[in-house]
Structures are given as C-alpha cells and as structure tokens.
Amino acid sequence: MSTELPESAAPPPTGAGESSPAPTRRTFIATSTVVGGAVVAGSVVGGTSLIGAEEVTAAERPPSSRVSLTVNGTRRTVTVDNRTSLLDLLREHLGLTGSKKGCNAGACGACTVLVDGHRVNACLTLAVRLESAEVTTIEGLAKGGELHPLQQAFIDEDAFQCGYCTPGQIVSGVGCIKEGHTGSPEEIREWMSGNICRCGCYVKIVRAVEQTAGRK
Numbered sequence: 001m002s003t004e005l006p007e008s009a010a011p012p013p014t015g016a017g018e019s020s021p022a023p024t025r026r027t028f029i030a031t032s033t034v035v036g037g038a039v040v041a042g043s044v045v046g047g048t049s050l051i052g053a054e055e056v057t058a059a060e061r062p063p064s065s066r067v068s069l070t071v072n073g074t075r076r077t078v079t080v081d082n083r084t085s086l087l088d089l090l091r092e093h094l095g096l097t098g099s100k101k102g103c104n105a106g107a108c109g110a111c112t113v114l115v116d117g118h119r120v121n122a123c124l125t126l127a128v129r130l131e132s133a134e135v136t137t138i139e140g141l142a143k144g145g146e147l148h149p150l151q152q153a154f155i156d157e158d159a160f161q162c163g164y165c166t167p168g169q170i171v172s173g174v175g176c177i178k179e180g181h182t183g184s185p186e187e188i189r190e191w192m193s194g195n196i197c198r199c200g201c202y203v204k205i206v207r208a209v210e211q212t213a214g215r216k
C-alpha cells in the first residue's frame with residue numbers, strides 16, 4: 001500500500017538544502033487535528049476520564065457564603081458564590097437592574113450605589129463583605145411615589161440622552177450633595193468625575209446637581 005500523501009495533502013516544497021523544513025499552516029492544521037482527535041477519542045474510549053456533572057463533588061464547587069444586608073430598606077439574606085460582586089447580587093439575585101453594568105471594572109460609574117451612605121462602585125465590591133450593610137440603589141431613592149429631588153432635577157434639566165449612565169449619575173449626585181462637594185460647578189464636576197456619560201450630558205448633569213444642592 002502506498003504511503004504517499006495525495007497531492008492536495010502533501011506539504012508544499014521547501015527550499016533546497018533545508019534539512020528540517022519549518023511547519024507550514026497545512027501541516028500544523030493536520031497535526032492539530034490528529035492530536036485533537038486523539039484527545040477526544042481518549043476521553044470517550046477511556047470513559048473514566050470524562051468529567052460528568054455527577055462527579056463534581058461539593059468540595060469542587062466554588063465556596064459560597066450567606067450574607068444578610070438591607071437593600072432599600074428591606075432586609076435580604078442570600079447565599080452567593082464568594083466571588084459575587086455587589087452589582088451581580090443586586091442584578092442577578094435580587095432583580096434590581098437599575099444599577100447598570102458598564103465596564104465592570106470600576107472605570108465608568110454606571111454601577112454606583114450607596115453603601116452605608118457612601119458612594120461605591122458595586123462592580124468592584126464583594127457582596128460577602130457587606131454583612132449588615134445598608135445599601136441604597138436607584139430603586140430606593142423615590143419615597144411614597146415621589147421622585148427624589150435629584151431625579152426630578154434630571155428630568156427638569158433634561159440631563160440625559162440614552163439614560164444608561166443616569167442611575168449611576170443620580171446616585172453619585174445624591175452622594176456628592178450629601179458630602180457637601182457642591183460649592184461650584186467645578187467642584188461638582190471634580191467630585192462627579194468617576195461617572196462617565198458617553199452622551200456628553202455633563203453640563204446639564206452638573207446643573208441638576210447644583211440646583212438640587214441649592215434647594216437643600
């Protein structure tokens with residue numbers, strides 16, 4: 001039986017005098033296919049090397065913890081993977097999707113919430129570290145059907161376009177006013193600089209914060 005490769009599968013000719021031709025794209029793909037096939041075959045034929053769901057023991061599961069915290073005035077107790085961020089706890093476990101996931105890396109401020117009255121990026125905050133904490137999200141600002149004054153000011157000033165950054169801007173603005181960093185538009189701009197607006201509504205956002213702070 002001939003072992004000669006069909007022309008289409010044969011490697012292209014190499015330069016004269018080369019004792020060890022460099023692998024080509026074609027030989028690389030052929031080798032990968034053989035090796036990959038062997039791995040797949042091994043997992044099927046070997047049987048015991050297959051990782052079935054039933055073989056994932058409790059010890060192999062990621063560690064989880066119970067955490068009790070107050071969110072918008074309501075006590076919540078949840079068991080979460082220890083790696084869960086506050087943002088994912090709010091959005092995925094508690095159904096509070098007002099806080100937005102923009103960058104998930106602390107760079108945009110779309111996820112800003114208040115923890116014990118302080119502004120934090122929920123995407124960078126581990127949920128399991130918040131035992132007994134008081135969390136306020138955008139959903140918790142309105143009271144008795146009345147918008148928070150800063151929410152109303154955002155509407156009055158037309159301080160948003162797409163609205164994606166708006167929950168974070170408003171919660172951050174509430175924190176900024178509470179901290180007293182509202183002495184001038186420049187000061188507001190500085191202390192709100194962690195909240196990015198891709199639509200560029202900064203002038204009106206600053207005006208809304210300034211007006212709300214002035215009404216205090």
Ligand code: FES
Pocket residue numbers: 100101102103104105106107108109110111112121122123124
């Ligand atoms: S999503 Fe948290 S800072 Fe961007």
Ligand code: FES
Pocket residue numbers: 159160161162163164165166196197198199200201
């Ligand atoms: S209103 Fe669109 S990102 Fe701010």
